Amino acid sequence: MSKKVFGDIMKQAMQMQEQLKKIQEEAGQKTVEASSGGGVVTVAANGRQEIISIRIDPSVVNANDIDMLQDLILAAVNEAMRKAKEMMAEEMKGLTMGMNIPGLPGLF
Incomplete structure (x- = not known):
């Protein structure tokens, strides 16, 4: 391999x-939300795959049915x-030019 190619x-x-x-760096600023029930x-999470908020409607809180709330x-x-x-x-697709590089998104 020539020095120019290597360079x-x-x-x-x-x-x-x-x-x-x-x-x-930008990943922490981007968020997604998902809901259930x-x-x-x-639940909101950022691009670093950190949970940033959880909102629970008070109507679903029932001391007799904690299992449902947990689910x-x-x-x-x-x-x-x-x-x-x-x-x-x-x-990451833009960075990797569409190549599937295993584990790369897991860097966050």
Whole structure:
């Protein structure tokens, strides 16, 4: 491999690294929401796959049926995390030029 080709590859790798850093920084600003039980539980997550809020309608809080509330929260959290992961995978497509690089969205 010539020095020029190697230099070009290194330059591209550095550019990708800068773009990845920018995407990671912006990830915390982008959010997704998911709800369950017809909207009685709503969960918001950011692009870093962090839960940033959980809203529970007081009408669903029943001390005699905690299992139902737990199931609703779990369903909403799982859906929010799925959406956050999907959102970041879409963001990464531009960086990876559509190539599927296993584990790359998991960097967040």
